[in-house]
Amino acid sequence: MSEAKASKGAAADGANGGSTAGTPDGTPGSAAGTPDGTPGSARPRRRQARGEARIAQLLRAAASVFCTSGYTASSTNAIAREAGVSPGTLYQFFPNKEAIAVELGDQLLNRWRDTYGAAFTQSHIELPLDRMLDAILDPLIAFNCENPAFSVLMHGSEIPGRITEEHDTLHATMLTRVESVLADYLPDVPADQVHRIADMTFMLFKAGLDLIMAHEGAERAAYIQELKTIMFRYLDPLVGDDTPHRAARRAPHTP
Numbered sequence: 001m002s003e004a005k006a007s008k009g010a011a012a013d014g015a016n017g018g019s020t021a022g023t024p025d026g027t028p029g030s031a032a033g034t035p036d037g038t039p040g041s042a043r044p045r046r047r048q049a050r051g052e053a054r055i056a057q058l059l060r061a062a063a064s065v066f067c068t069s070g071y072t073a074s075s076t077n078a079i080a081r082e083a084g085v086s087p088g089t090l091y092q093f094f095p096n097k098e099a100i101a102v103e104l105g106d107q108l109l110n111r112w113r114d115t116y117g118a119a120f121t122q123s124h125i126e127l128p129l130d131r132m133l134d135a136i137l138d139p140l141i142a143f144n145c146e147n148p149a150f151s152v153l154m155h156g157s158e159i160p161g162r163i164t165e166e167h168d169t170l171h172a173t174m175l176t177r178v179e180s181v182l183a184d185y186l187p188d189v190p191a192d193q194v195h196r197i198a199d200m201t202f203m204l205f206k207a208g209l210d211l212i213m214a215h216e217g218a219e220r221a222a223y224i225q226e227l228k229t230i231m232f233r234y235l236d237p238l239v240g241d242d243t244p245h246r247a248a249r250r251a252p253h254t255p
Helices: 003-015 042-069 076-083 087-091 097-119 129-146 148-155 161-185 191-213 217-239 244-250
Strands: none
Touching (some): 042 097, 042 148, 076 087, 076 097, 097 129, 097 148, 097 161, 129 148, 129 191, 129 217, 161 191, 161 217, 191 217
């Protein structure tokens, strides 16, 4: 069955008699609730849980297919096959590949926001530079290594525009955060220079991350260390522990 026909059929099923409407797992709906006609609550909750589990299953399969084949070459049939379900089952939840990518992209972007938000905590920023780099970079790198589909969905040329727009917004937010941290350490440096330093730091991270993602095992660990070394040598003369501003921040508080 072609994807277009399957999608049309799934939509028709939802419109004819309401046989699947309101039941994300595709099980028949019932206005009465339980078989004896009394209102039921547990059964709809079970249906919702099954539907959420199926969506998660399909998104995991999509992530795998996108990483293996790339977004453009992937198809809903391949995603359904990877998930071990029929194309018709997939179309009960997603009308097309783009909808799957948008849902997966939204989830990954939300998790990425949480990850970088936790990485740039004040306690991390106040650490010595080498430990600060560990505390900030390790969770960011780990997220990307654990979610390779994130890179596929954020950088592909055929990715739905909504994903790339949200990624660009998040990119700008992260860059602003890096610039804010540097400005705090470099209060006497002109704003345009701080911006250049932040931009360079961010680009170093992105370039290093591409190399890290291209390797595995011991080689990946070696590239992680190389990235940290490069960033330390670039930033240390600027925000090293011996800078007056850093020393002031680390001085004990006296009433």
